[in-house]
Amino acid sequence: xxxxxRDGASSxxxxxxAIVLIALVLIALPFALAQAGTAWVRITNLAILFALLSLGLxxxxxxxxxxxxxxxxxxxVGAYCYALLASPHFGLHLPFxxxxxxxxxxxxLFGVLLGAPTLKLxxxxxxxxxxxxxxxxxxxxxxxxxxxxxTNGPQGVTLIDPFRVGSFNFSKPEQWFGLxxxxxxxxxxxxxxxxxxxxxxxxRLQDSRIGRAWVAIREDETxxxxxxxxxxxxxxxAFAMGASFGGIAGGMFAAMQGFxxxxxxxxxxxxxxxxxxxxxxxxxxxxVVLGAILLSFVPELLRYxxxxxxxxxxxxxxxxxxxxxxxxxxxxxxLMMLYRPAGLWPSRTRRRxxxxxxxxx
Amino acid sequence: xxxxPVLLAARGIGKRFGGLTALSxxxxxxxxxxxxxxxxxxxxxxxxxxxxxxxxxxxxxxxFTLDGRSLAGLKPxxxxxxxxSRTFQNIRLFADMTALENVMVGxxxxxRSGVFGxxxxxxxxxxxxxDIAERARALLAYVGIDRHSNIVARHLSYGDQRRLEIARALxxxxxxxxxxxxxxxxxxxxxxSLGQLIGRVRADGTTxxxxxxxxxxxxxxxxxxxxxxxxxxxxxxxxxxxxxxxxVIAAYLGTPVDAPAPAVTA
Numbered sequence: 001x002x003x004x005x006r007d008g009a010s011s012x013x014x015x016x017x018a019i020v021l022i023a024l025v026l027i028a029l030p031f032a033l034a035q036a037g038t039a040w041v042r043i044t045n046l047a048i049l050f051a052l053l054s055l056g057l058x059x060x061x062x063x064x065x066x067x068x069x070x071x072x073x074x075x076x077v078g079a080y081c082y083a084l085l086a087s088p089h090f091g092l093h094l095p096f097x098x099x100x101x102x103x104x105x106x107x108x109l110f111g112v113l114l115g116a117p118t119l120k121l122x123x124x125x126x127x128x129x130x131x132x133x134x135x136x137x138x139x140x141x142x143x144x145x146x147x148x149x150x151t152n153g154p155q156g157v158t159l160i161d162p163f164r165v166g167s168f169n170f171s172k173p174e175q176w177f178g179l180x181x182x183x184x185x186x187x188x189x190x191x192x193x194x195x196x197x198x199x200x201x202x203x204r205l206q207d208s209r210i211g212r213a214w215v216a217i218r219e220d221e222t223x224x225x226x227x228x229x230x231x232x233x234x235x236x237x238a239f240a241m242g243a244s245f246g247g248i249a250g251g252m253f254a255a256m257q258g259f260x261x262x263x264x265x266x267x268x269x270x271x272x273x274x275x276x277x278x279x280x281x282x283x284x285x286x287x288v289v290l291g292a293i294l295l296s297f298v299p300e301l302l303r304y305x306x307x308x309x310x311x312x313x314x315x316x317x318x319x320x321x322x323x324x325x326x327x328x329x330x331x332x333x334x335l336m337m338l339y340r341p342a343g344l345w346p347s348r349t350r351r352r353x354x355x356x357x358x359x360x361x
Numbered sequence: 362x363x364x365x366p367v368l369l370a371a372r373g374i375g376k377r378f379g380g381l382t383a384l385s386x387x388x389x390x391x392x393x394x395x396x397x398x399x400x401x402x403x404x405x406x407x408x409x410x411x412x413x414x415x416x417x418x419x420x421x422x423x424x425f426t427l428d429g430r431s432l433a434g435l436k437p438x439x440x441x442x443x444x445x446s447r448t449f450q451n452i453r454l455f456a457d458m459t460a461l462e463n464v465m466v467g468x469x470x471x472x473r474s475g476v477f478g479x480x481x482x483x484x485x486x487x488x489x490x491x492d493i494a495e496r497a498r499a500l501l502a503y504v505g506i507d508r509h510s511n512i513v514a515r516h517l518s519y520g521d522q523r524r525l526e527i528a529r530a531l532x533x534x535x536x537x538x539x540x541x542x543x544x545x546x547x548x549x550x551x552x553x554s555l556g557q558l559i560g561r562v563r564a565d566g567t568t569x570x571x572x573x574x575x576x577x578x579x580x581x582x583x584x585x586x587x588x589x590x591x592x593x594x595x596x597x598x599x600x601x602x603x604x605x606x607x608x609v610i611a612a613y614l615g616t617p618v619d620a621p622a623p624a625v626t627a
Contacts, residue, residue: 201480208479208486209472209493212458216466219455226415226449228441228470228533237476 026192030185041184045256047296048191049249054276054292055198055285056245061274062283063211064238065218067127069270070114070134074243076141076265077110078103078250083157083260084150096163100251107247108240110137115239119232122221134270141262156261163190163255171258187256194252195289198245202285205241214238215283279336281343290345299325365392368427368568369414369445369537375422376409376592383409384592386423391537396559396569398583398600400576402612405589407572408450411541414570415447416440427536442470444536448526448543450572456515460506460525463514464497467532500528504558520551527558531567538562539570544578556582580604588612 033040053075060068081103085094114133118126145153162171162183170190171183205211213234216224225231254260272295280291306321336343369391376384384406391397399407412418414425416437424433432440446467455463472493478486501507504524509517517525523543530538540559544552556578563569573579579586580600588596588603590612596603603609 204479204482205476208490209469209474210476210479212462212466213469215458215462216455216469219457220453222417222437223449223453223455224466225437226417226441226447226453227467227529228438228446229466230436230438241476 027189030188031179034180034182034185038182038184041182041188043296043300045184045187045191047293048188048195049253049256050273050276050296051195051289051292052191052198052249052252053246053273054280054288055202056242056249057273058202058242058277058283058285058288059205059214059245060238060242061277062288063206063214063218064235065214066235066238067123067130068239068242069127069131069267069274070137071130071242071246071273072265072267072270073114073134073137074107074110074246075250075253075269076137076260076262077107077243078247079254079260079264080141080151080157080250081106081247082251082254083160086161086255087157088159089152089157093161096161096251096255100248103251104244104247107250108244111239111241111243112236114243115236119235131267131270134265134267138262138265138267141265151262154262156259156263157254158259160254160258160260162258163187170255184256187252191252194248198248199285199289206285210234210237275333279333279343281345284343284345287343287345291343294344299329302328365394367391368393369425369570371410371414371423371425373423374410374413374420374425376406376413376418376420382592384413384420387589387592387594388423389587389594389597391568391570393568394563394566395584396563396571396582398579398586399570399572399589400574400579400586401589405612406592407589408541409592410589411447411539411570411572414440415445415539438470441533441535444534445539446530446533446535446537447539448523448530448541450541450545452519452522452526454514454522454525454529457513459511459513460501460517460521460528461494461497461510463525464500464528464532465493467500467529468493468496470533497528497532500532501525503531504528505554520547520555523547523555524558527562531562535567537568537570541572542574543571544573544575552578 030041030044033044053071056074057068057071060066060071082096082099084090085092085099085102086096087093114130118129121129141151142154144151145155151157162169164170170186173180173182174186175181213224213229216227216229217231217234221231253264273292276291276295277288278291279295280289281287302325303321306319306324307317310317310319367390369389371390372388374384374387375382387406387410389397399410401407409418413420414432416432416435416439419434424431426432427443427445430443432443432445435443455466458466472489474486474489478489498507498510501510504527506517506521506524506528509521514522514525527538527540527543530540543559544555547555552575559569559571559582571579571583583600585598586596586600586603587594588606588609590608595608595612596606598606
């Protein structure tokens with residue numbers, strides 16, 4: 001990878017060409033996927049949503065080293081914020097650029113609410129408390145239908161407004177230059193833009209004073225404190241930042257689906273996002289995105305291949321795709337722990353530091 | 362010497378852990394620009410006193426001031442902000458960060474940029490980042506490990522890790538640099554150059570508080586020395602006097618005070 005960018009001018013050109021190429025592929029991608037079925041575009045959109053979530057969780061777990069097992073709660077808070085402010089449920093129909101910041105702010109507040117009482121906990125204990133927090137949020141969403149109907153309980157909130165800018169509606173199919181552009185394709189581009197923005201924010205935070213303070217706390221909290229880092233505030237900041245990314249992702253999820261219910265925010269989802277972060281490589285932004293995309297796509301690929309394969313070979317389905325998925329998922333995690341404990345794309349700054357050292361010489 | 366202003370004054374510091382009295386009624390004054398040694402047998406309470414003075418432990422009794430302002434009860438990060446910075450007896454570097462990044466973390470307390478500055482990469486934030494990196498590089502050169510600036514801390518040699526801890530502590534611009542057994546595990550050559558480094562830190566205007574087992578290093582370097590034994594200060598003064606103090610000799614060698622006792626030598 002690094003050899004591509006080794007020396008001076010030619011490397012700059014090469015990397016610029018690579019970026020243009022990747023951008024072109026990403027722009028063309030949804031149309032190619034649409035050939036295989038709009039379902040694949042939807043799956044891609046969900047993968048990007050999960051990448052957003054993983055990037056948010058990466059701040060908490062990867063940078064600051066705070067094991068959070070209830071992260072999906074912030075996704076839920078963001079989703080319900082959007083659902084309640086843009087649906088017939090309360091008769092409110094605020095535009096999305098108003099709600100998304102509100103969702104991020106409310107999720108951020110919940111992040112601080114979770115962070116404050118857990119400041120003194122580390123490792124397993126923190127994991128247990130955050131797990132409980134995630135469940136509390138879900139159970140609240142499930143039960144806040146009486147005496148006052150706020151969340152509409154297990155039925156969830158339906159008929160949520162799609163994103164709209166003026167007369168431009170994100171969920172309505174259109175023709176652009178003779179190309180059929182479905183709703184999911186429009187959302188794909190929006191998600192892609194948000195993903196790029198969130199990645200830029202992540203990269204910038206990582207190479208900043210606050211980012212270093214997070215990593216210092218992860219490495220040695222006592223030493224970090226002795227070096228003048230207000231560990232309480234800096235940890236709360238990590239929770240708050242991570243949560244607001246989750247809130248934004250949640251809002252987009254609600255708008256895309258048009259429907260939210262507590263079922264989407266169960267513990268397994270939290271664990272899934274954490275698995276994406278760990279699989280890709282904790283603390284490494286590209287690794288985390290890779291992990292999210294792999295773990296979103298591979299199960300879907302299996303869903304589409306396992307059954308036809310068995311039918312062709314054995315004439316009938318011996319093992320349900322769902323079972324195989326979980327089997328392979330478990331196997332992959334075990335293999336990862338054995339052979340790549342630091343993730344598929346590990347290391348944070350190490351390669352870059354080495355390259356910098358080479359250049360300096 | 363004695364006309365120098367007092368930098369740190371501790372009065373009647375007491376600390377107990379359950380039934381164990383780790384410190385009782387310890388008072389000491391450190392004057393600006395001196396190297397103050399803290400010695401004593403193992404378990405005498407040196408590191409406990411250190412942890413009290415750097416905010417890690419809250420003392421049960423007594424008070425201490427830096428430049429006349431009380432620091433007792435402050436959190437470690439607040440103590441660091443006021444100007445006491447430390448190293449650790451068992452090295453506590455940020456193991457997976459590079460040497461340079463370790464020192465850059467030390468600049469945290471003297472810099473301001475927050476989340477929004479970082480996200481927007483404002484001009485002020487970029488200028489501050491450049492300044493942080495520059496100063497960190499200068500400090501690595503100061504302690505003599507600038508050639509390792511991009512090496513991950515855990516891969517540095519033991520002696521270099523000790524030096525990196527000093528550089529990281531200096532990055533907080535301390536009034537008082539507190540070193541907890543900086544020469545532990547070093548060979549004689551490394552000890553000697555460490556002694557030179559500590560001398561240079563003092564010459565450049567930072568007061569030093571030094572815990573050390575190596576008597577030769579302490580005696581050669583320190584202006585004044587306090588001796589702790591069983592949580593009490595049993596002697597204080599210039600190294601030569603303290604070395605001959607019968608109570609000190611008894612504490613170290615266990616001989617009764619009235620028996621003919623050999624002087625403590627290196």
